[in-house]
Amino acid sequence: MPSLPAVPISSRRYDIDALRALAFGLVIVYHLAMYYVADWHWHLKSPHAAPWLQTPMRALNLWRMDLVFLISGLAFGLVRRGQTVPGLVRLRSKRLLLPLAFGMAMVVPYQPYAQGVANGLIAPGFGDFLLRYYAGSRWPAGAFDGWEAGVTWNHLWFLAYLWVYTLVLAALLPLAESAAGQRVCRAFTGLRGAALVLLPVLPLALYSVLLWPHFPPTRDLVHDGWLHAVYFTLFVYGYWVGLDTGLWAELVRLRWRTLVLAVVLGALTLGLQGLAQRHGVPAARLPLRVLADGYAWAALVAILGWAHHRLNKPWPWLRWANESVYPWYMLHQTAIIVLMVWLAPARLGPLAEPLVLAIGTVAVCWGLTAVVRRVGWLRPLFGLAAPRAAGHGQRRPE
Template structure:
């Protein structure tokens, strides 16, 4: 049976179960997992400052110039997370029955989600409600109403309609759904027909690897994107579900297939150049569409360009990661264990520190640097404490400590 450490949202690339062919440890996948979540933290710090983009609270130092780099990252950041999560699913699957896999993954995903919603997240809607002027300051009084399931004035915080929110923890709920669905489909996926489909995907080379997997994304953009804007509420997110589940399955199909990863390395300059060209085309087209007043729902060709950029960027990232990061970095073991609690904690840390730093008026340079450094310090410190408290470890996604 796989160790508990391999049951995190992103499993480590440990060796296969007894009797299987030996697979060398893939340090690049471990590093990519850690760096993807580090990017999420930096991205959420930047969300406090990017002008005209909705977030829970906003800085008075909001900057227009941040929109272009934020778009460049936003178009693939969560797709990368779900793709690597799908890759990890294939590793965790080894040695588990389907019911055992669902049970193990449910424990590792839903327990931290419940704890995060009850303990970590509630400060975020409080800070947002105060910033919106729709609730009075006083965290204790807010929490009494929040836990009692009170109703809120419209727009008090994101998720006010439901009375509670999971904010950034939506990823855990979505990942649990995709994991459960794919686990239930494993008899089909591992059948002769399923293995042929997987072999066809992993056998793609050259232009086919760049062009074929993006076709479902283009179809989703044509059929779903105009009608289902992102909500992260699980129920009304048909377009995102289609995209995220597809790249999740792509990750599962990719696995650690050596010829496919060698092809990703071979194509890394081509996919990087293609991603850069498509990004320039997308940003230029978006600026023109905004200047001409074209409605967002009428920008389907731009959405298709974004889909192409998304897939090209993912291929480039995977290829360069395998080329440059596949070595035993000294920080990898610590980072692999820290990823989950840092993800749970970081956004509340960002918002609490932003509120605390605002009166100091540090300015548009020192304040974001202090906010990022403070977030790292808070996540580091709390995780260091949690590591030493056995009953807290599973609540923040850490495996039980080994004797």
């Protein structure tokens, strides 16, 4: 997933841009798979749900959003260059809050409608639902995810969280850019070898011990103490990483070792979690949560190293991806759910249905994004820079 919003093109490094696009692509794949994971809550569920999907989805779930927030911190540092703090806050607010408001009003509503109808708690009729939804009606308990608030942001929660972290880090910039703050940054970017693999895990492990038992994930912004601590820390890590050549060289040097470590820790985490659940050992939950922190950080370090090693080149698809990834992120989950509802009566089966659903999601996102990119007034609503003044053939870089 990008980091949202995109980075000024003059500051871009190809591997960061490619990783940004691939990370959000992974989010889309994850949401497609959520329809088919047996025994996991999601807005709708396929009759072809498969238990075997739980293992790869758990392996992915332990670091996928961590990667997104780390890349977002990288983007913050790159956008910061040449911007005043008020200018930075204005820019990021426009690129995050406007798409969030538009997305909640126009893109997301079909999702709670479809979930409520599937749950038997909302009567069919999307027009009637919208009238009630926009009027702030009360809903039956459990009608859809977010029914308590009357409205929901569903998958767009990331934009709200990223905006809050942007404000907090912007407020801390005088400290971060002071002599003391720069010493802390240099200490982080100066980590090498085992220290780079071990030390950044310590705050994450501390959050698991102190916060995780008391703050289960909610994505409601208010009651998400553990996830806020984790995501904001990774956001700051990304800001510190920046374009430091020494640290990136070390990430590349360690890429094989960290890849092997991530595979070993991931297998150990998932295997021990399965054993603990099977034999009913609740005391193992906290140690395994800390082990999962080590796996997540090893995976992130390996991903950054391999991305810099393999992706730092001007890929032909990169310019298109940089402009398309934000609209795709906003549109994909609604596209998935619309197609789910449309395909369900066809009873396509466990092989044809996911294939058609994936192809259809790509086609819908591709087609709608092509329209968004070409219509000037739509672009800011999907997080893209407005076109240049008439008479200029190129758009502003993001």
